[in-house]
Amino acid sequence: MATSTPTPPSADQLLVLLEVARSGRFTTAARSLGLTHTTVSRNISALERALGGRVLVRGSDGWALTALGERAARAAEGVAESLARLAADEPADPVAGVVRMSTTDGFAAYIASPAVAALRQDHPELAVEIVTVTRQAAQHRSGVDIEVVVGEPAVNRGRAMRLGEYELGLYASPGYLERHGAPATIEEAVVRHRLVYFVDSMLQVDDLDIPRRLLPGIRDAVTSTNVFVHVEATRAGAGLGLLPCFMADRHPDLVRMLHEEMHQRLPYWAVVHPESWRRPAVAAVVGGLREQMAEQQDALLGR
Structure with missing residues (x-):
């Protein structure tokens, strides 16, 4: 019987994770990205399914990254930096x-x-x-x-x-x-x-x-x-x-x-x-x- 191929994570899912990791809150990330809390939650769930594990864990000060989440956040930072360079009209100040x-x-x-x-x-x-x-x-x-x-x-x-x-x-x-x-x-x-x-x-x-x-x-x-x-x-x-x-x-x-x-x-x-x-x-x-x-x-x- 054929097995289904896992769906790779999308750039949007990674960028949502990055914003949650920076703010520690789904609601704050949603406001920053112009999304709803439900959409943020749905993106995180889809990312976890794609990666096969938890990317966030609830801590005393909000959501914190797991080891898998930290690897995903590094990839997300690369995506964010590439998008910023692409949108810039001149060489970007790092x-x-x-x-x-x-x-x-x-x-x-x-x-x-x-x-x-x-x-x-x-x-x-x-x-x-x-x-x-x-x-x-x-x-x-x-x-x-x-x-x-x-x-x-x-x-x-x-x-x-x-x-x-x-x-x-x-x-x-x-x-x-x-x-x-x-x-x-x-x-x-x-x-x-x-x-x-x-x-x-x-x-x-x-x-x-x-x-x-x-x-x-x-x-x-x-x-x-x-x-x-x-x-x-x-x-x-x-x-x-x-x-x-x-x-x-x-x-x-x-x-x-x-x-x-x-x-x-x-x-x-x-x-x-x-x-x-x-x-x-x-x-x-x-x-x-x-x-x-x-x-x-x-x-x-x-x-």
């Missing part, structure tokens, strides 16, 4: 297209944003999508090309690069110090004051668990997952804020205290997923981030 990255709030605002702005002066077809989140690097592709995290990542897949480091310091507003006094020792800070920092129960990064070591037993005043809330709550006099120096030192109404006892340097690392390394645009963004870190090194370290 540093083009959308690069997706995730990073912390402060890094996004003060490092990534000026780095991308500088790159776009020479590469106007480059677009960068930045998702802000404070977490560890994902073990599987999480819909982004570059993840910038605090602390050295332990990843089995992908390439990790140290970008540089920044310093945390203890700050308060003049009004707060007038009402409560400045702590002369760590012990006094713990007993007489309260802290502005991350929500302890939601903190996913071990390197940021510093107050529990340097200020053991201090009670919370205001906690948030957003570091800009830390800065503004400290400026408003809510308590003592443990803040990145490159953010706090921008505000003349913040006073740094216990400089010798309360300082901690933390590293920023970039994780680039294997299939993203082939894209010149991704490499250019990583290079831009490293240059921006070097330019701002004094501010990052509170000097």
Whole structure:
């Protein structure tokens, strides 16, 4: 009896997979491609039948690629690049297209944003999508090309690069110090004051668990997952804020205290997923981030 010949994957199916892999969501991919959620799902199912296996698996942050899916995504990137070159009226700048990255709030605002702005002066077809989140690097592709995290990542897949480091310091507003006094020792800070920092129960990064070591037993005043809330709550006099120096030192109404006892340097690392390394645009963004870190090194370290 004759066996049926498998239908090879189509370019459309591969391009749909690429968009789902980049966004991590069927709905987001559908909006980007001008399709319905059902059409995206149907294309993924057809691709899996053609390849004989799963190309996506549901992760904590959306859909992630399987090993088979990563091979298919590499092929899809080649299709997308070929179509872009075909449609161009002139030789295409390889540093083009959308690069997706995730990073912390402060890094996004003060490092990534000026780095991308500088790159776009020479590469106007480059677009960068930045998702802000404070977490560890994902073990599987999480819909982004570059993840910038605090602390050295332990990843089995992908390439990790140290970008540089920044310093945390203890700050308060003049009004707060007038009402409560400045702590002369760590012990006094713990007993007489309260802290502005991350929500302890939601903190996913071990390197940021510093107050529990340097200020053991201090009670919370205001906690948030957003570091800009830390800065503004400290400026408003809510308590003592443990803040990145490159953010706090921008505000003349913040006073740094216990400089010798309360300082901690933390590293920023970039994780680039294997299939993203082939894209010149991704490499250019990583290079831009490293240059921006070097330019701002004094501010990052509170000097």
